[in-house]
Amino acid sequence: MITRTLIVVFILIACYSHAQTISGFSGDALATQQKAEKQFDTYLKASNLDDWMKRLAGRPHHLGSAYGKENAIFMRDLFRSWGYTAEIETYTVLFPTPKVRIVEMTGPTKFKASLSEPALKEDGTSNQTKEQLPVYNAFSADGDVTGELVFVNYGVPADYEQLAKMGIDVKGKIVIAKYGGSWRGIKPKVAQEHGAVGCLIYSDPEQDGYFQGDVYPRGAFKNQYGAQRGSVMDMPVYPGDPLTPNIGATADAKRLDRKDVLNLVKIPVLPISYGDAQPLLAALNGPVAPESWRGALPVTYHIGPGPARVHLKLEFDWKLVECHNVIAKMQGSEFPEEWIVRGNHHDAWVNGANDPVSGMVALMEEARAVSELVKTGWKPRRTLVYCGWDGEEEGLIGSTEWVEHHAAELQQKVVAYINSDSNGRGFFGAGGSHTLEAMVGEIAKDITDPQTNVNTWERLKSAMAANASGAKSKKEWLGKSAPALYALGSGSDYTPFFQHLGIPSLNIGFGGEDDGGEYHSIYDSYDHYKRFKDPKFEYGVALAKAGGRATLRLANAQVLPFDFMSFHRTVDGYLKEVTALLDNMRETTEVENQMIAEKRYTLAADPTQKFVAPSSKDPVPFLNFSSLQNALAELEKSAKKFSDDIKYKPDGGPSPKELNKLLYQAEQKLMLEAGLPRRPWFRHSIYAPGFYTGYGVKTLPGVREAIEQRDWAEAQQQIELISQSLLSYKAQVDQITGLLSK
Ligand SMILES: [Zn+2]
Numbered sequence: 001m002i003t004r005t006l007i008v009v010f011i012l013i014a015c016y017s018h019a020q021t022i023s024g025f026s027g028d029a030l031a032t033q034q035k036a037e038k039q040f041d042t043y044l045k046a047s048n049l050d051d052w053m054k055r056l057a058g059r060p061h062h063l064g065s066a067y068g069k070e071n072a073i074f075m076r077d078l079f080r081s082w083g084y085t086a087e088i089e090t091y092t093v094l095f096p097t098p099k100v101r102i103v104e105m106t107g108p109t110k111f112k113a114s115l116s117e118p119a120l121k122e123d124g125t126s127n128q129t130k131e132q133l134p135v136y137n138a139f140s141a142d143g144d145v146t147g148e149l150v151f152v153n154y155g156v157p158a159d160y161e162q163l164a165k166m167g168i169d170v171k172g173k174i175v176i177a178k179y180g181g182s183w184r185g186i187k188p189k190v191a192q193e194h195g196a197v198g199c200l201i202y203s204d205p206e207q208d209g210y211f212q213g214d215v216y217p218r219g220a221f222k223n224q225y226g227a228q229r230g231s232v233m234d235m236p237v238y239p240g241d242p243l244t245p246n247i248g249a250t251a252d253a254k255r256l257d258r259k260d261v262l263n264l265v266k267i268p269v270l271p272i273s274y275g276d277a278q279p280l281l282a283a284l285n286g287p288v289a290p291e292s293w294r295g296a297l298p299v300t301y302h303i304g305p306g307p308a309r310v311h312l313k314l315e316f317d318w319k320l321v322e323c324h325n326v327i328a329k330m331q332g333s334e335f336p337e338e339w340i341v342r343g344n345h346h347d348a349w350v351n352g353a354n355d356p357v358s359g360m361v362a363l364m365e366e367a368r369a370v371s372e373l374v375k376t377g378w379k380p381r382r383t384l385v386y387c388g389w390d391g392e393e394e395g396l397i398g399s400t401e402w403v404e405h406h407a408a409e410l411q412q413k414v415v416a417y418i419n420s421d422s423n424g425r426g427f428f429g430a431g432g433s434h435t436l437e438a439m440v441g442e443i444a445k446d447i448t449d450p451q452t453n454v455n456t457w458e459r460l461k462s463a464m465a466a467n468a469s470g471a472k473s474k475k476e477w478l479g480k481s482a483p484a485l486y487a488l489g490s491g492s493d494y495t496p497f498f499q500h501l502g503i504p505s506l507n508i509g510f511g512g513e514d515d516g517g518e519y520h521s522i523y524d525s526y527d528h529y530k531r532f533k534d535p536k537f538e539y540g541v542a543l544a545k546a547g548g549r550a551t552l553r554l555a556n557a558q559v560l561p562f563d564f565m566s567f568h569r570t571v572d573g574y575l576k577e578v579t580a581l582l583d584n585m586r587e588t589t590e591v592e593n594q595m596i597a598e599k600r601y602t603l604a605a606d607p608t609q610k611f612v613a614p615s616s617k618d619p620v621p622f623l624n625f626s627s628l629q630n631a632l633a634e635l636e637k638s639a640k641k642f643s644d645d646i647k648y649k650p651d652g653g654p655s656p657k658e659l660n661k662l663l664y665q666a667e668q669k670l671m672l673e674a675g676l677p678r679r680p681w682f683r684h685s686i687y688a689p690g691f692y693t694g695y696g697v698k699t700l701p702g703v704r705e706a707i708e709q710r711d712w713a714e715a716q717q718q719i720e721l722i723s724q725s726l727l728s729y730k731a732q733v734d735q736i737t738g739l740l741s742k
Pocket of ligand 1: 355392421
């Protein structure tokens, strides 16, 4: 039982935190925790990470592959040898792989794309051609189409507005888009909305090739034939197995018919290298692309349409495969029904040394070090659950199916989910629930940067201040006392926990000094990683330290270290952004409409070029944000009361079980009952991946996206719904405060 005194001390500590304190701990418990963490660090061995990476990335191990299954068994057995109860939980999921891939130019000249990445003698696993998945976009449609080619820059909505001004329509055409500017799945989705019949996505050397640095194998960057595989499942609608939304894809689950699935693109789409893209782009005519659209190929970038005509033929084997999640548990000594879940995916597109093995081996070493700690008599008070997800690359499949399958239990038990993925050399970054921002700040200051020997926060702050442009922005960075969490969109396995169930989540990792062009190619190999990423695995060890601290602190805290002040402050900032967005749109629309009415754009355009003046838009109304402003003002009072006033109210103490459960379930109050408009799977009212950005986050998504889409009625409705979720969240904070002051 926790005593009143402990809580009071905890709150004092939370308010005046400095290096010696750990939020959630005080007295003997604090000393025990500090000692355990020190001891934990001494067990971490970089050589383990190195050995396991060699093994796990030794052969291609994508979803459904023989080696993927061998890896799952290897990891399960390791967890067992460390004293965990470990199992492989298997789901049966849809996974299309290519049978036919053809990209050819049929006129004015003939050219056939190679669509293959050559083996290199400098890269020991690049010749494993038998087991490699070819370059393709998973969940592209089957198709056999021919059409004129149109270059569409990144292929995001703004690019099509530009095309419309130039009088260019993509209906019936095949578009070619650069990687970048959005998550890849947005490109075929928007192309399809505009009537294109096919989509090619290529890696331009400006962002991903020789313009950045020497190419592989001389340097780390993408060579002429490297290409980026990846999923184009419409994950902003829902991730996971497309056939089983909202339920676990167990062998006997009820499945949708593929034609009824809502998150699959209907046109064929294929990624190609810049080697394959160059002849196609060079054969385009029509207007020269705007300057910001041009890349680094030695051609003049034209938009088309044509005269290049492209034939794109794709056929897939739409089979069901087994998806193997590794789940390892260590039961908590005092609160076995409260779980800390820590995960990383283990599947890759090919060998995946960086993505995901670099993060996976750090997680494994963390779990092993915990088991060493247990041998000394230390115990986790809450249950630890270490997870290795399968099928992440195709659409967060393994984690989503597990979460959907166990949803009710997870919402009861999970205190927090801590995710990692690819890891490299550089700076510590963390995103997630802002209630955990204070805890992460303490961790960042507690871990030493391996290259400079200052703590990871000082390192990051120095880099941000050094790279900031202008004195004002530099000063701002220098004045910061702790790192901020970035908001989570999507792109890794935290999404089902966080945005579907409302479980407080974090995503952690190091990077920024580990550039390269190996992402989702056969060159994401052990050899590449050892030369260009984190050669000594010292950042892998640092990740194990950070993940270990987050896990062990949440596992053993007397009072879980959630802080509502930073959450309030952050959401208040989002509200200011959204109101500014609306005001800005109003002003822009007024000026635009005036320019259109006075024919200013037509007069400004070069009369020898085709120009279609944009049509005027409805004026932007004022929306009523008062319910949201009031809800936030209420929440601020409650958050303050929780963190300030409490300490002055003496005696008595709630049961830690009751108190902590209210703390970790508070985030669930932010969930929208009906979910987001047109995508009910996504239920968090504060954070979501953007419908038109994919991985990129949209905060206050319901209202922000309605404004961006100029749907004013929906924006007003969403304001009310978010306000209600914040008020019910605030009521939970009050309930916690009430318990504490009893
Ligand atoms: Zn990954």
